[in-house]
Amino acid sequence: MNQILIVDDEEPVRYALHRVLTAHGFDCHAVENGRAAISYLQNNTVALVITDIIMPDIEGVELIHRLRRNQPKLPLLAISGGGRIDAVEHLKLASALGATATLRKPFDNDELVATVRRLLPGTPAPGSSNT
Amino acid sequence: MLKAHTLVLPAGVATLLLITALAYHGQQQADSSTSAVANVNESGLPIVMTLRDMRAGVLRIVASTSEHALLHHLAPNEAIVDDHTQAQTREAGLADSGRQSYDAALLALDELFTAARHQANPETMRRRQADMAQLAKSYAKLLGTAAELKGITHSAPTKEIFALKENFEECETEMLATLQQALDAELALTTAALANSAADTSALRDGIEFATLLVMLAVTLLTISVVRLHARESAARQRAETNAERLAKEIEFRQLAEAQLVAAQKLSGMGTMLGGIAHSINNHLAPILSLSQLLRDSLPADSMARRDAEHIAESAKRARQVLADLLAFARNAHNDPGAEQCEAITCLRQVLKIAATAVPATIELAIRFDIERARIGISSTELENLALNLLSNARDAIADQSGSIEISATTVDAGQVSTETPIIGATAARYLRLEICDTGQGIAKEDLSRLFEPFFTTKAVGKGTGLGLAVSYGIVTRASGMIAVTSEPDKGSCFKVFLPILDHRAAPDKTSP
Numbered sequence: 001m002n003q004i005l006i007v008d009d010e011e012p013v014r015y016a017l018h019r020v021l022t023a024h025g026f027d028c029h030a031v032e033n034g035r036a037a038i039s040y041l042q043n044n045t046v047a048l049v050i051t052d053i054i055m056p057d058i059e060g061v062e063l064i065h066r067l068r069r070n071q072p073k074l075p076l077l078a079i080s081g082g083g084r085i086d087a088v089e090h091l092k093l094a095s096a097l098g099a100t101a102t103l104r105k106p107f108d109n110d111e112l113v114a115t116v117r118r119l120l121p122g123t124p125a126p127g128s129s130n131t
Numbered sequence: 132m133l134k135a136h137t138l139v140l141p142a143g144v145a146t147l148l149l150i151t152a153l154a155y156h157g158q159q160q161a162d163s164s165t166s167a168v169a170n171v172n173e174s175g176l177p178i179v180m181t182l183r184d185m186r187a188g189v190l191r192i193v194a195s196t197s198e199h200a201l202l203h204h205l206a207p208n209e210a211i212v213d214d215h216t217q218a219q220t221r222e223a224g225l226a227d228s229g230r231q232s233y234d235a236a237l238l239a240l241d242e243l244f245t246a247a248r249h250q251a252n253p254e255t256m257r258r259r260q261a262d263m264a265q266l267a268k269s270y271a272k273l274l275g276t277a278a279e280l281k282g283i284t285h286s287a288p289t290k291e292i293f294a295l296k297e298n299f300e301e302c303e304t305e306m307l308a309t310l311q312q313a314l315d316a317e318l319a320l321t322t323a324a325l326a327n328s329a330a331d332t333s334a335l336r337d338g339i340e341f342a343t344l345l346v347m348l349a350v351t352l353l354t355i356s357v358v359r360l361h362a363r364e365s366a367a368r369q370r371a372e373t374n375a376e377r378l379a380k381e382i383e384f385r386q387l388a389e390a391q392l393v394a395a396q397k398l399s400g401m402g403t404m405l406g407g408i409a410h411s412i413n414n415h416l417a418p419i420l421s422l423s424q425l426l427r428d429s430l431p432a433d434s435m436a437r438r439d440a441e442h443i444a445e446s447a448k449r450a451r452q453v454l455a456d457l458l459a460f461a462r463n464a465h466n467d468p469g470a471e472q473c474e475a476i477t478c479l480r481q482v483l484k485i486a487a488t489a490v491p492a493t494i495e496l497a498i499r500f501d502i503e504r505a506r507i508g509i510s511s512t513e514l515e516n517l518a519l520n521l522l523s524n525a526r527d528a529i530a531d532q533s534g535s536i537e538i539s540a541t542t543v544d545a546g547q548v549s550t551e552t553p554i555i556g557a558t559a560a561r562y563l564r565l566e567i568c569d570t571g572q573g574i575a576k577e578d579l580s581r582l583f584e585p586f587f588t589t590k591a592v593g594k595g596t597g598l599g600l601a602v603s604y605g606i607v608t609r610a611s612g613m614i615a616v617t618s619e620p621d622k623g624s625c626f627k628v629f630l631p632i633l634d635h636r637a638a639p640d641k642t643s644p
C-alpha cells in the first residue's frame with residue numbers, strides 16, 4: 001500500500017491527520033520534525049509526504065528543498081497555520097521550492113482527503129472511511 | 132519730563148501772554164516813566180512772541196515794541212510761531228537767548244500789570260494782576276526748576292538747556308505727562324487765585340476759560356498720543372493674534388499627524404503579535420476541526436452526539452475565519468504590497484451590488500459616482516470586502532430608525548487629500564476618494580481613535596466581532612491608501628477612503644470579473 005509520511009511538530013495535528021487519513025483507507029506514518037523525516041525516508045519508501053512548514057530542527061521548507069533534490073518526483077503536500085507572516089506567504093515559498101500542493105490549517109477533512117487522492121494515483125475510493 | 136513743560140508751558144504761557152496782550156490792547160496805558168520797558172509798541176503794550184529756529188528747531192520768547200523791531204530781532208533761520216499748539220512747538224528747548232526771553236517776558240508782564248492798574252474796574256484788574264502774577268511765578272518757578280536741574284541758575288548766562296529730541300515719539304508720552312502735570316499745576320493755581328477773589332464773576336469766567344483752554348490743549352495732545360499708541364498697539368496685537376492662530380493650527384496639525392503615526396505603529400505592532408498568535412491557534416484548531424468532523428461522520432445521522440460533533444466543527448470553522456481576518460489585518464499591517472489591481476469603474480460596480488444586498492429598503496440609498504478611468508492598487512474582492520464592512524457599519528448605525536446612506540466616489544489630487552484629512556503620507560499624485568456617509572447614531576469622540584483596532588466594537592455583545600474596520604484599515608493601508616472618519620453623535624458618520632491611482636502603464640487587471 002502506498003504510505004503517507006506525516007511531518008508536523010504538533011502531536012495533536014499528527015494524531016488528527018493520522019486518524020482522518022487512516023479512516024479514509026490510507027497507510028500513514030507520522031514523525032515530529034524534518035530531521036526525523038529524512039532519517040525515515042532513507043530507510044523507507046513513501047508515496048506522499050505531508051509536511052508542516054514551521055518546525056524546529058530543519059524546517060518544512062528546507063525539507064522540501066532537500067527532498068526535491070534527492071527525490072524530485074515524490075509528491076509533497078505542504079501545510080501551514082501561518083506565523084509572523086501569513087500562511088499564504090509560507091505556502092507560496094513552499095510551492096516555489098517544489099511542493100506539489102498546499103493547504104492552510106485548519107482544513108476540512110473533505111478538502112484534505114480530496115487533495116491526497118489527487119496526489120496519489122490508485123488511492124482508495126471515497127466511502128471507504130472507517131473509524 | 133522736564134522737556135515737556137519747558138517747551139509746552141512756555142508756549143502755553145506765551146499764548147496766554149499773547150492773548151492777554153491782545154485782550155488788553157484796547158486798554159493800553161502808557162507810562163513813559165517806566166523806562167524799564169525798553170520798547171513799547173504803538174498800543175503801549177509790548178508784543179511777546181515765540182520765535183522758532185527752523186533749522187535747529189529751537190524756540191525763544193521775545194518781547195518787542197513793534198513788529199518792525201521784532202523783525203530786526205529775528206535771526207536768519209527764525210520764524211514767528213503763532214499757534215503754540217502746533218507740533219513744532221513740542222520740540223526743542225530754550226535757545227541761547229532763553230534767558231533774555233525770560234527776562235523779556237517778565238518785563239512784559241510788568242508792563243501789563245502797570246497798564247492794568249489803570250483799568251476802569253480796578254477790582255477786576257487787581258484780580259487779573261493776581262492771576263497773572265501767579266502764572267508768571269509758576270512759569271518762573273518751572274523754568275527755574277528746569278534751569279536748576281540743568282545746573283543753571285537765573286543769574287547764570289543762559290545757554291541751550293535742553294537738547295533736541297530727534298525722535299518725537301520717544302518723548303511724546305513723557306512730554307504729555309509733564310504737560311498734564313504742568314497744566315494741572317496751572318489750573319490749580321488759577322483756580323485757587325480765582326477762588327480767593329471776592330465774587331468777581333467775570334474774573335472767574337476768564338479764569339475758567341483759560342483753564343479750559345489749557346485743559347483742551349492737554350486733552351487734544353493726549354488724545355492724539357493715545358490714538359497713535361492705540362493704533363500701533365492694535366496693529367501689533369493683530370499681528371500677534373494672526374501669528375498665534377497660525378502657530379496653533381500648525382501645532383494642531385502636527386499633533387494629529389503624530390497621533391496618526393503612533394496609531395499606525397501601534398496597529399503594526401499589533402499585527403506582528405496577532406500573526407504569531409494566529410499560527411499557534413491554527414495549529415490547535417486543526418485537530419479540533421479534523422477530529423470533530425471525523426467523529427460526526429462516524430455517528431448516526433439523528434443522534435445527539437452527531438449534532439454535538441457538528442457544532443464543534445462549526446465553531447472551529449468560525450474561529451478559523453476570525454483568524455483569517457486577523458491574519459489579513461496582520462499581513463496588511465506589514466505593508467506587504469499586493470499585486471492586485473482593478474479598474475476603478477469596474478470595482479465600483481461591484482460596490483453597487485454589495486450596497487443593494489447590504490442596505491435594506493428601509494434606508495434611503497444615494498449613489499454619486501464621478502470618476503475618470505483609473506486603475507487602483509486593490510483587487511475587486513478587497514474593495515468589495517471594504518465596502519461591505521463600511522456599509523454594514525452604516526446600516527447598523529441607523530438600526531431601526533429612518534435614515535440614509537450616501538456612497539460617493541470621485542478622483543482628487545493629493546493636495547485635496549491633505550486638506551480633507553489630517554492624515555499625512557499622500558505619495559501618489561491622484562487618488563480615488565470613496566466616501567460612505569450615514570445619518571445614524573454617530574460615534575463618540577473618545578471612540579474615534581480606537582475605531583480601527585482589532586476587536587474594538589461599540590456594538591452589543593454578539594452583534595459584531597470588532598474586526599470589520601480593522602480588516603478595512605489593513606486593506607486600505609496595504610494599497611498605500613488612507614482611511615479617515617468624521618462623526619458627530621446623533622447626526623451620523625462619514626468614512627473617507629483614499630486609494631492611490633496607479634500609473635496607466637501598470638499591469639493589467641487580474642481580478643476583473
